[in-house]
Amino acid sequence: MNPDLSSQVRSALTRVIDPDLGRPITDVGMVESVEVTAEGVALIHLVMTVEGCPMRSRIEKDAAEAASRVAGLTEVRVTSGTMSEEQRRALVDELRAQRREVPFNKPGSLTRVIAVSSGKGGVGKSTVTANLALALTRLGYSVGVLDADIHGFSMPGMFGVSTQPTRVNDLLMPPIAHGVKVMSIGVFVPEHQAVVWRGPKMHRAIEQFATDVFWGDLDFLLLDLPPGTGDVAISVAQVLPTAELLVVTTPDSAASGVASRIGSLARSTEQRIIGVVENMSWLSVDGGERLEIFGTGGGERVASQLSEDQGTEVPLLGQVPLSPRVREGSDAGEPLTASDSSSEASKAFMRIAEHLAKPRGLAGRKLPLSLA
Template sequence: MRAALDGVMDPEIHRPITELGMVDAVEVDAGGIARVHVLVTIEGCPMRDRIERETAEAAATVPGLSRVEVTSSAMSEQQRQELTTRLRQGRRQIPFNQPGSLTRIFAVSSGKGGVGKSTVTANLAAAMAADGLRVGVIDADIHGFSMPGMFGITEQPTKVGDLLMPPTAHGVAVMSIGMFVPEAQAVVWRGPKMHRAIEQFASDVFWGDLDVLLLDLPPGTGDVAISVAQLLPQAQMVVVTTPQVSAAAVAERVGSLASSTKQQIAGVVENMAGLTLPDGTVMDVFGTGGGDRVAQTLGKAVGADVPVLGRVGLDPALREGADGGVPLVVSAPGSPTAQALRQVARALTRAPRGLAGKKLPLSVSSR
């Protein structure tokens, strides 16, 4: 019976309920009636019905049973604490900074606002998830948070002990301060409090084994950008710009930050690269060549080659998807704009990975 229940995954933690200590009791009487009692994390667990249903379906696959009965109750405070300790692996930490972590981290930034940085972040995350990767997004733009709306998320994270389970949409786990404040309320915080928020999003959220973590940074080179560099030193910067000539001057500031914090720059995304008109011609609303100029300027600032990862056209559907909570790469994956974004996503995830600080599966054998 327990072998069958190993296949039942907690929908929020994404681990078997047997591994999480959620199977409280299993009994099979002489008449072949199986009674299974499961523990859910909290009294009002939104996934309770689903867990009960999937547990019953899994138990029913065991030969010789005449009926399956599944009941559930909430964990005690002590059981929740034990689960939290198990998920944290015994201590509070930022899991992405551990030597064995293979999560790629990309901090999506821009020198100034209005370049579509957040829309690009949401679509890159959804594109990576569509390719089968496990993806998380931290909305690090504390004052101008937008990720919940762009993913259509309206619920708050589930709290298990002192850990938060991030809501998931379009295959992407998302965490944002916008999930905790009333609509239209401003977040009036200074640097130290924003630093603490980013730290908590990295350490007090159960992300599981992510392939990629994206951070949507606020524009510019202020407190949050510096905090991310300190808290997640392995994060590589992805710079979003427009084709405008002035973008190169802005990039110098981003390059200066990357040089000071010793961060790598994964590349540049040129957004709003051109508007395709009904007759098929392309209008360069914001000029041309900005992405190349930014890449060259950044390369000189950090002393390394910085590639242009891709160019994304000026597309009204991209904005509509952001407003509607469904990224364009999900709603219209075959469109030219979506294909350009998928190209950027794949360029990031297929880039060679450095081995510095990583544990290698080596063994010593005698001859």
């Protein structure tokens, strides 16, 4: 055996990242053994977290490619098995060690939690959530989406997610679609089956999504709230008190009138409203004409009312045009912002995302400083 080459191979494997956990396979106990024979053959044995791991082939391939870059090897052989219950329990304990509480509530958390809300249904709140998540991802951020609309979940369909999350004991690894981590009650419920839950059970579901899902290191967690100011909105404020509210409305007075009620919710829950998005603002037709199908001024009215109500400026972050392609993308499981960055609607979502991504102040935040 060649211990020096074995050490180099193990070091090379630190560059192989588990797609579910977002951590090197060497850090999570997936590299069970590495040996290099006298003839220069690298023998690598990996252990997957669960039987039938959907990422097995990808991890084996990545491990073989990483090891093949080590000079002096004549061949690389990668085999794999499955973690024992003891190994799996140790991994889960390690992952949960820093997550005994909701990770996003800890003082050192760098994840910005944004709850996308609306006063009424039908304003395109879920469409805005999905496309903003894709826009933030295109800007280079790590993004997760939590579908908090328990009764009216739509994120799995919009992102094209059809598989259940990988389960490692009682820890869930969220499916990843278009680079976004997505979690919804919809991934557990058979198609066309209703979720018949009342307040306490929905509250528990929100808690579990926040604590029992391994989100990893996120820059943004977007929550798609149900319309209105009911049980789930209150539960989110209790489970994720750092969540900021982003209000979605349409230009018409009916939608903008009820959207301003979010201000009352924000006062009660002591949450900050970071801005307003006006959706379906106009329809562009041939010749460059804009048809304002739902009227005008709704977003500005809501922003003005909320600013007065909150005693601080609540800006209108952007206006998103009405576009059949936005609807088509959502129906196909491929939000428009992911498939066509040149469209008018995609550019509007990108401008809003850029505003949300502006650096925040550091007042009251701990900085990683040390004295040499």
